[in-house]
Amino acid sequence: MQIYKVGGAVRDRLLGKPVTDIDWVVVGATTEEMLAKGFRPVGADFPVFLHPKSGEEYALARTERKSGRGYGGFTFHASPEVTLEEDLIRRDLTINAMAEDDQQNLTDPYHGQRDLEARLLRHVSPAFAEDPLRVLRVARFAARYAGLGFTVAPETLELMRQLSESGELEALTAERSWKEISRALMEDQPQVFIEVLRECGALKVLMPEVDALFGVPQPEAHHPEIDTGVHTLSVLEQAAQHKQPLTVRWACLLHDLGKGLTPEEEWPRHIAHEHKGLKLIKAVNERFKAPKDCQELALLVGEYHTHGHRALELKPSTLLELLQSFDVYRRPHRFEEFIAACEMDARGRKGLEQRSYPQAEYLRGAANATRTVAVQPLLEKGFKGPELGEAIKRERLKALKAYKEAASA
Numbered sequence: 001m002q003i004y005k006v007g008g009a010v011r012d013r014l015l016g017k018p019v020t021d022i023d024w025v026v027v028g029a030t031t032e033e034m035l036a037k038g039f040r041p042v043g044a045d046f047p048v049f050l051h052p053k054s055g056e057e058y059a060l061a062r063t064e065r066k067s068g069r070g071y072g073g074f075t076f077h078a079s080p081e082v083t084l085e086e087d088l089i090r091r092d093l094t095i096n097a098m099a100e101d102d103q104q105n106l107t108d109p110y111h112g113q114r115d116l117e118a119r120l121l122r123h124v125s126p127a128f129a130e131d132p133l134r135v136l137r138v139a140r141f142a143a144r145y146a147g148l149g150f151t152v153a154p155e156t157l158e159l160m161r162q163l164s165e166s167g168e169l170e171a172l173t174a175e176r177s178w179k180e181i182s183r184a185l186m187e188d189q190p191q192v193f194i195e196v197l198r199e200c201g202a203l204k205v206l207m208p209e210v211d212a213l214f215g216v217p218q219p220e221a222h223h224p225e226i227d228t229g230v231h232t233l234s235v236l237e238q239a240a241q242h243k244q245p246l247t248v249r250w251a252c253l254l255h256d257l258g259k260g261l262t263p264e265e266e267w268p269r270h271i272a273h274e275h276k277g278l279k280l281i282k283a284v285n286e287r288f289k290a291p292k293d294c295q296e297l298a299l300l301v302g303e304y305h306t307h308g309h310r311a312l313e314l315k316p317s318t319l320l321e322l323l324q325s326f327d328v329y330r331r332p333h334r335f336e337e338f339i340a341a342c343e344m345d346a347r348g349r350k351g352l353e354q355r356s357y358p359q360a361e362y363l364r365g366a367a368n369a370t371r372t373v374a375v376q377p378l379l380e381k382g383f384k385g386p387e388l389g390e391a392i393k394r395e396r397l398k399a400l401k402a403y404k405e406a407a408s409a
């Protein structure tokens with residue numbers, strides 16, 4: 001049997017990037033031979049094994065053919081006769097379809113190295129279309145390597161467009177899609193992921209609520225970039241530049257969905273878009289079964305981001321409601337993430353990227369001011385049950401009034 005390194009490990013070594021996990025392909029072997037060597041099979045009927053020591057994936061060279069809709073609809077053929085070239089041709093991109101032996105000799109029948117140099121994400125063959133998830137993968141690689149100057153080859157974009165129009169994307173499971181989306185959002189340029197999906201028509205299928213933001217104007221005085229879609233991409237870009245976590249990036253992407261529902265005659269204003277957007281945010285959250293912390297933050301940021309921006313003008317009672325909505329005493333971290341998302345929203349405006357955001361410190365200070373309210377003295381005064389709750393609220397309000405006065409003095 002011959003063993004080769006394949007896929008991302010070869011690509012990233014040639015790009016001079018760190019290689020994290022290594023995939024191997026085995027040519028000329030049978031399942032029985034693999035088992036005899038101590039490899040552990042992954043799943044019952046898939047020709048992939050884990051190395052007994054390193055735990056890395058070793059796959060028997062195989063050909064694949066799509067036999068139905070969705071991910072389940074695959075038949076594959078693995079046998080010692082399948083060649084390395086046959087295995088590589090079923091892969092997604094030329095830059096992912098190179099193999100290397102233990103002497104670092106490259107097998108590159110589909111010119112991945114040429115495309116690496118040309119900075120092109122190009123599909124290997126029409127077999128690309130057999131897995132619609134590849135539309136998301138290509139957009140994710142575009143986001144990852146945009147900084148190196150990579151773009152999607154026109155013919156690959158065209159194939160992605162056909163796949164998006166064919167209805168195949170709808171067969172993807174929430175889990176597989178979310179895995180790609182969440183990884184893409186954590187790349188250096190996550191806005192490129194959304195741009196590429198939009199360009200090939202996949203955004204309209206996967207997240208029509210985000211797609212609908214393009215072409216929707218906002219008031220120029222607050223939003224020099226005007227277009228809501230362009231603004232959303234800039235907010236995402238800011239979130240990546242500020243190394244925000246996934247929760248914040250997800251909330252940034254979805255914060256303005258309500259603006260896509262504004263009747264044209266109300267443009268460029270968006271009255272109550274925060275509230276109107278909530279049902280859309282919920283729908284997107286559920287469509288991809290986003291993790292609970294992502295779902296929660298997206299909804300809270302959607303509902304309250306304008307409060308964040310207006311923090312310094314808010315009445316103490318409104319400020320208190322905001323803090324309570326966030327359950328800031330038990331969930332301080334979530335409130336920090338809200339503040340971060342608001343700041344990214346403010347910075348994601350053309351020409352205002354460097355402007356300071358004093359609201360952040362003010363909101364933190366407000367939360368801290370209410371934290372100084374001690375419960376023990378109220379208990380000692382005999383308050384209990386709902387009355388205790390009311391008394392705590394009154395004291396917190398007093399603290400916020402004093403805080404606001406001190407801040408504006």
Ligand code: CTP
Pocket residue numbers: 006007008009023090091092093096097131133134137
């Ligand atoms: N692959 C594919 N189509 C998919 C998934 C994977 O063709 N839908 C192939 C590609 O050749 C890819 C290899 O399997 O390089 C390994 O896949 P994976 O580990 O998911 O990706 P990597 O290319 O290693 O990229 P990453 O750095 O994102 O893990």
